[in-house]
Amino acid sequence: MTIENMTKVIYDAIDDKLGEDIAILNIGKVSSLCDYFVIATGSSQRQVKAIADNVEDELTKLGIEPKSKEGHGTQTWVLLDYGDVMVHIFNEENRGFYNLEKLWKDAPYVDVDTLA
Known part of the structure; x- marks a missing residue:
């Protein structure tokens, strides 16, 4: 699976749980940290958790596990690190604060339709 395919699966998993303001940034153009950031907002702590769980579930079905994950306890900002792709799921307040x-x-934005 390519990094672009994985990013599309992540986008779709977030969209399935009604994540809002989904943004894909091509971080690889400006940093060696990773290739993509996928950033989304959940309207409540429960939704933030549901989105993060769905991303994990969909990638686990494909045999892909996160290298690390943070924020499941607070559910205000969950970070899932898949190496080449980092997924940030925020509640509304923290999305605006950390911006x-x-x-x-x-880093340029990526249109999900251009991903494989």
Whole structure:
């Protein structure tokens, strides 16, 4: 599976749980940290958890496990690190506060339809 395919699976898993404002940033263009950030918002702590769980479940079905994960306890910002792709799922307050899109403003946005 390519990194682009994996990113599309992540996008679809977030969309299936009604994640909002899903953004894909091509971090690889500006940093060696990873290739993509996928950033999304859940409207409640319960939804943040449901989105994160669905991403994990869908990738586990494909034999892909996160290298690490953070934030399941607070459910206000869950980070799933898949090496080449990092998934950030925020509640509304923390999405605005941390504003990763502004922090990584030099990273181009990726249209999900251009992913394999």
